[in-house]
Amino acid sequence: MPNKQSVPLVTISNESHPHDPYEALRYRNFRTLLGCTFVAAFAQQMISVAIGWELFERTNSALVLGGIGLAQIIPIIVLFLPSGYIVDLYSRKMIFLISLALLGAASLGLATLSALHGPLWLIYACLALMGGAQSFSSPASSVLVSQLVSEQTFENATAWRTSSGQLASVLGPASGGFLIALFSRATFVYVLSAAAFIIISLLALTLRVRSQVQPSKSTQKRSLKTVVEGLQFLGRTQVMLAAMTLDLFAVLLGGATTLLPIFAKDILQVGSIGLGWLQAAGSLGAVSMALFLAHRPPFQRAGRTLLLAITGFGLATIVFGLSHWFWLSFLMLFVLGGLDNISMLIRGTLTLVRTPDEMRGRVSAATSLFIGTSNQLGGFESGLAAQLLGPIPAVALGGVGTIVVVAAVALIWPELRRMRTIRETSENAQAAS
Template sequence: MEPMTDDEQFSKDQPEVVAPALAVAEPYLSQNALHFIDFRLLLSGSGLAIFGQQMLAVAIGWQLYIQTNSALVLGGVGLAQVIPLILFFLPAGYIADRVNRKYIVMVAQLVTMVASLCLALIASMHGPLPAIYGCLAAIGGAQSFSQPANSALVSQVIPEQVYENAMRWRSSMIQLAAVIGPAAGGFLIGLFQGATPVYLLSSFFFLIFASLLLFIHVRPQKSPTGEGRKLSSLISGIQFLGQTKVMLAAITLDLFAVLFGGAVALLPIYATSILHAGPIGLGWLQAADSVGGIVMALFLARRPPFKRAGPTLLMAVVGFGLATIVFGLSHWFWLSFLSLMFIGAFDSISVVIRSTLALVRTPDEMRGRVSAVNSLFIGTSNQLGGFESGLAAQFLGPVVAVVAGGIGTLLVVLVVAGIWPDIRHLTTLRETSQEPAN
């Protein structure tokens, strides 16, 4: 008798969920990740957490800019969150491959909840700037452990044949939460004339996600064998990416494109000094890229798998750079809003391709460490991109900073396509790679 495959074992472990889905006649329905109850719970919880994080981003940005009127202080928000990510990404990936990933995410959400409550207390007491940065560092530390575990956890609640579809729905939910979150945050700030209610509500959403995780059933994760506790096991995720050129190219594109094109960090300046939109306008601007992202993600969720994934990714990053330049030059609110929508739409394509590659081309026993490296690149690009934009805006002005970032993004595409030609020829995301797997 032949041993069962992972997908067959998954079906055996969860007959009430998998069997009905696989029994459907239409091929599309059998490939729909939403047919799995545990994926739906994980998706819903992640969406609520992103909703809370986006509300926090609006509240912190508005509070700090009103309090200090400094672009450099806004840039420090990203720096405070990315430093813990840099410090902890190696142990976070190591732990995610050895400890139950569900409980890692749960603890991280509880830590984020406590930090949000502390931000509410600081805001109500008009506390000092170092205390705010301390809370942001705690949130960054929690996310450094949560992100790799959460990304790898997806593979433990669905069979492999629906990974790409799952990433498309996950992108849609995250973008939906990111649309509603900033708008809600801006509305609450305008309604209550302060950020405290936003922090309190955000902490509630983190608590809900932690509670939902209790009801999610996951497949046992594969533990690394023959590695022990050697230093090489900590850096094996980096080594794996170094040998998998297509994944390395995709992650590098995201890293430098968002690093140079970090216009979102300057939205409080644009909303107040350039577009004169106020806190509610800031909320809508903060949500604009997610509006474009969710439209694109929902469109992709109903489409068949990519057939020319590499060229599609390169063109998406080109579009991201061009839209960033238009936003930087715009002094009209609705043109700025539309530009941010295109930024989000193009970024959504990049996210789906990159996240699917990380799932389908990484062994389960290494997914935590590879996801940790991926999270470092994402976090570095987002948070350091915000710091870079704030620093550039402080000395060059916001318009020059954003436009230069868009031009830098276009140059990154040319460099990456030249260094890693494999990305130009990538067809399907599941195609067999000729590169070494380890």
């Protein structure tokens, strides 16, 4: 595969630029970044399995397990505004590299505490450090793409990024579980993850990136206002706000995956093996869709496609909630994962294309926080609804709610309905900034 070392500064029109499904992968630096983010996600997935297994083995407490997510999400909530500003102000490459090194240090801490049977509060401290590192690594790696590939390649690059992330979410937990079974404890998982983080942090040093646009001196002096400019930009950019609202409420209301243990045990009656298949179905669907999207030309009716994808997400959620047949339920989860990937691709590409470079870190940090916390809140909402209504009505009504949100968004933001390609002309980009 030929390497593209430099990024052309002139955007080529789609008419004179035939679609190449592997275009983003022809940039050596993008392949390096993709490898780093895949290994990082893979290691984090292994750690999530290992830490849950180890702490439950030690304490047999559901409350302790709940503290795992809390320890990681609190730093992300606290740091999302300053992290986005720092990503815009300083070298994104170095921020990404330092974040990976901190993830490696936290993994080494977990390995030491696991070997010595260390106190619970120190384990939570390591998890909090990981959450803090993620609050910087996520926006930094997302916007680094814009400094590695040309603008017409953003959509293709986002498709490959989402594909690798979903693949890591399939392989990581399985590998973590296998290693725990092989070595009878989680310590080796932490050691292996630490080694992976250290290696990819060194690999990130080799990235050659195009210079980023710095915020103006006058903007840097207005520190508080500058930090929240990412949120203000989202509020002004109607198409991006509509896309994020759709994604947020789809996750919040369509939280069928949270209740999978109940469906596997009591409704579908397929046991732990069936539960494993159900949990893998969404990621398999997402990987398949991401690979399909990478091999197709850019969307020509992106707004309508997004609305239809979220509508389909709601319908598939309803069918899953009402299904008592395992393979139909598996198919619906597969469809959910695929449709969710369409939403991720469009939202991710919009963030790169429609945001001025000097604000991409702040906007990316804001969108990452909202979508990430909606996963946590969606799980809580689904559990509460299932407790009050039962699992079947809870999931089915969540799907209905998702469709209602699609209709509302289509009415409130007609700009989304009319949006054709995700990319826009340079004149529109200047107007938006």
